[in-house]
Amino acid sequence: MWIYEKKLEYPVRVCRPNPRLAKDVITQYGGPDGELSASLRYLTQRYTMPTNQAIATLTDIGTEELAHMEIVAALVYQLVKDAPLHQIIEAGLDGYFSDHDRAVFWVNSEGVPWTAAYVQSKGDPIADLHEDMAAEEKARATYENLINLSDDPDVTDVLRFLRAREVVHFQRFGETLMRVQDYLQCKKVY
Amino acid sequence: MNKEQVELLQKLRALEFTAIDLNLFLDTHPECQEALHDYNRIVKELADVRCAYEAKFGPTLNFGLSESKMGWRWIDGPWPWQAGY
Secondary structure, three states: OOOOEOOOOOOOOOOOOOHHHHHHHOHHHHOOOOHHHHHHHHHHHHHHOOOHHHHHHHHHHHHHHHHHHHHHHHHHHHHHOOOOHHHHHHOOOHHHHHHHOOOOOOEOOOOOEOOHHHOOOOOOHHHHHHHHHHHHHHHHHHHHHHHHHOOOHHHHHHHHHHHHHHHHHHHHHHHHHHHHHHHHHHHHOO | OOHHHHHHHHHHHHHHHHHHHHHHHHHHOOOOHHHHHHHHHHHHHHHHHHHHHHHHHOOOEOOOOOOOOOOOHHHOOOOOOOOOO
């Protein structure tokens, strides 16, 4: 069960339209290392985790990633909402506009739609937790690229928050991996 | 959204963020009494701030977790991603 809370985890207030930046940021919505990939990966891997502690960590981080997907959607929505058509064309978002107008959809910056092939659910907790740690680092690296690409301080501020959360999640997954390894070692001793 | 609503919402957001971060920390450090104590303290503070916010500005949670005393205000905007929220 999930409950919706009518607030963003971190506020998003964009002052001026910027479809060029929206095109970059949208990859964290529907790109390979984006928030949809993150949330769905953790929330589906949790079913086969061997310990309650690992299940809790995947449930909670997966849930926070859903909130991050909403933050990224808010960024994209506000960056294109009042953008005139000529700006959308100049930004190279005209192809996106043809299919989606100014709606928010899961694509990467080049317009490639999200696919479940971006993520894995292996049934092997060691493999899954290593993937989760790598996913957090890839998302952190993407946010760093986006911060370098951003020319809007209001957007950069939100990207910095999201980058910091990836670092915390990486840490928690690392601790979870150690706990799961200890658990699996104990099970082997007869 | 007026100044009072913005300020109360920011207080709610800050407290809940503290709770989120402590929650994740406790998931991998369940034996840490200090973090557990902080978490339980924040839960109480957060409930008080949520109560104060909702009494004036309507429910923040759906599906039975927030009362909606002055009519069904869940459907009122602005929604969190909209300008003016």
